[in-house]
Amino acid sequence: MTLPTPLAVAFFTALIFIIMAVVSPLLASRQASLIRIAFFFSVVACIMGLYAGFSVVLSGQAETLTLPIGLPDLPFYLRLDALSGFFFTITSLLGLFVSVYSFGYVKGLLDRRPVTSFVVFYNLFMAGMLLVLMADDAYFFMISWELMTVSSFFLVCFEDESLEARRAAFIYLLIAHVGAMTILLAFGILAGFAAGFESFRGFTFEAMRTASIPRSWASIAFVLAFFGFAAKAGVIPMHVWLPEAHPAAPSNVSALMSGVMLKVAIYGIVRLAFDIFPITAWWWGGLVLCLGLVSAVMGILYALMQVDLKRLLAYSSVENVGIIMISLGLAMLFKFHNLNLLAALALTASLYHCLNHALFKGLLFMGAGAILHSTHERNMERMGGLIHRMPQTALVFLAGCLAVSALPPFNGFVSEWLAFQAFLQSSVLPGQVLKLLSPLGAALLALAAAMSARCFVKVYGVVFLGRWRGQGQCQAQETGLAMRAGMWLAAGACLALGVFPTLVIGWMDTVTNELTGAGLKASAQAYGWLWLTPVSAARASYSGPLVFAVIAVVILAAYLVFHSRKGVVRRSAVWDCGYPGLTNRMQYNSTSFAMPLRRIFGSLLIIKETVRPCDVTRPAAFQERFTYEVKVLDRVWYIFYKPLTQAVFWIARHATRLQNGRIQIYLMYSLITLIVLLVFS
């Protein structure tokens, strides 16, 4: 008996999702069984996808397949190589956890409305993402890309009774389509040079790889495609849809969008820059690096200012995409200068962070969903003390916070550590601009990493610790088994990826080998699975298992020693400085926790603070109560988008003059057009 090839398994994975999308409406009358059946098949498909992705990365063998469907003479080309296999693994892995979680979560949505449309678009969304990764021609790529975009649009506006969700979905669709258009233009340029503009033969990636493209056109194509993918990935300044769409979408969709869909966009950049055409100018890498740095720092600054938990997580995704872009930009710079081993190092950092971010952000969004599910609250100012009510969610959410804050032994640390290692090697890059850029880049990356720890101390402290800040008694309950299981799996994966990085890097070796011609496996595993030595042991080393073990041993020893004397543990009231009557409103909250940073980095943000006296009859000096309001607005919106929308409206207003409602004028337009066409044809 022979096992089916990974590509066949991958194809069937996507097929299961499509079939489920088609079949789901038939089960619409029985919602509970619809959820059970749909997500059961989703779990099965994800396990199949995991197998396909994992095995193709392990073997490094690319496979191709041509499907004779689609338009005549335009078949679909499918290909699964190490790079797409890697992203396939990410998608299936997080898809698996989120599908398990969805058993419980989607049942909660059922209280408000039927979920048939949700299930349909969820399946289409998964299928779209997987097909993008398998596509080997521009035509199929764009179809899958649109499938992914449009189905996620319907998921974002699932709760379409709220104006907020509709608005968010509209902004998302708009930006996604501007992006898709530039990607299409880039493919057009590439296909044109591959086989001439009259022929259809150039649309396969295979033809594009062999095309000879003039440098200037290559640069134009790269910039167009980069902006298209960056708009989807949420790189500043194209990030504005993210903080709107994530809070509006159901939490399992947010987890998938943030965890996987952003990575699919990054896959597009990697595929283009490392595979389809050679990097022909150093500034490509510089551009990616600079936008990554801006995204990382501004993303986390905005995240710190948020009071809406899911909005905060969305901005944190902007930061993490920035970190991925930083390493990617470095990898492109190294590749351009033919420093293949260093390019492999930076690329490994970038891809590893893709994997890590998918898992921990998926976990955090699932956690946010669990909180939303049991408190019906997204505003952190009305949470607190949930660790007592939801102990397991609190524990796994802590794992997510530690991972996103890049603390060992969790996974976020490993990829940031690799990124720093890549930065420290960048002194070999020639050119004064790059020599200036790399220290500044390392500085900003360090700043972003440190701020991220601060941000997630805030999140955890305000949401889970302290006392309940909301109205009345806290009614929150621990979430159901399925939701907890999804989160536990993700948390376990975060820890495993942090403790055994050497094995993961050995597994990923084929990806960097395929793209840069060099791999880290030999040097990274030179000292066995225990030590991660990306370049050489003298250069740098890290041992996740030992960090974990030593801290655990010391904690155990300290516990045993300090508990040798059976002390009494007494519970008493909180010390109130001698002023009785502490209320829960007197705790530090999200806004006050972020206050020092508002003050330090205030000039980078738009902050609107208002203090209004409650009692207008009294003079201002004798007020007892005040209303304090602070709003932090995204400056990018006012710099880029406000002028743009105003310009569009201005043009629209002036264009309406053409339409004055008189048929004679319209006939004259036709006549003029006809004459012009006749003259110039």
Next chain:
Amino acid sequence: MRIVYSLIIEAAQIAVVLAVAPAFVGWVRMLKCRAQGRASAGILQPYRDLRRLFYKDVVLAGNASWIFRSAPYVAFGATVLAGAIIPVISTDLPLGLTADVIALVAVFAIARFFTALAGMDIGTAFGGMGSSREMMVASLAEPAMLMSVFTISLVAGSTTLSEMVRVITSGQFVFRPSMALALMAFVLIGIAETGRIPVDNPATHLELTMIHEAMVLEYSGRHLALIEWAGMIKLFLFASLGVALFVPWGIGGPHEVFMVPVAVVSLAIKLGIVGVCLVLVETRLAKMRIFQVPEFLGVAFILATLGMLSFFMLE
């Protein structure tokens, strides 16, 4: 035989870190009393403090969660791990390869992360204020610290501490502008990270001046003992890290048995001098306002970045 020797050295170093850290704090306090014309309680007072706290009962706030109870242990564990990594008396540390200097910064961050969470756990304004301020200081000090150590690791061509010490001690002493800038930055960061004047005052219990103390205000008994001890070790380790990075001469290399006593003596001398400098800074300067701290750390950050830049541009 080799590995046994290494393990003995590792154990000896951890013992030194655990045992000597309170003495170093005692030394600083004693000098400070002298400098301010007060009678001192002697160099051994921190040991007595720890012992007293260890024997006291624990009083927990009513709504303290397991985070509050486990944070002292995690902070202590992370700090001891840092003590096993930094070459204090010898570079021949089996655990030295566990974490390089980047991971070391992150290990200190683990301790801080949990202490800050513990500060938020009780739900008083004090704890939250302490956590918020501590994380503010940390989020600015940590990148500066990374930049400072990066400069040295660029010079040494490695981020592993033992290797950095080896490279710097093996060659001729060369004055490098990048190292000088990194040293200046490191001193400023060290003061901020260990909560000394002018950034924070370890001796105060006035709410408006506290950062670290506000965060751990609710602790008592053995929990407080662990936190205090971890704090002492952290001060000791920052001093030793500075010594190891900038004046590493005297630290024993691999298999140099005879160097161990020399290393201990030279460490004592160097730390004695560091203590004097620290006391001079603490008695000469007043504590600054909290919102001047970002400027202070901004200077450190820029100095460290300039150090790295000068390495990239000049060397």
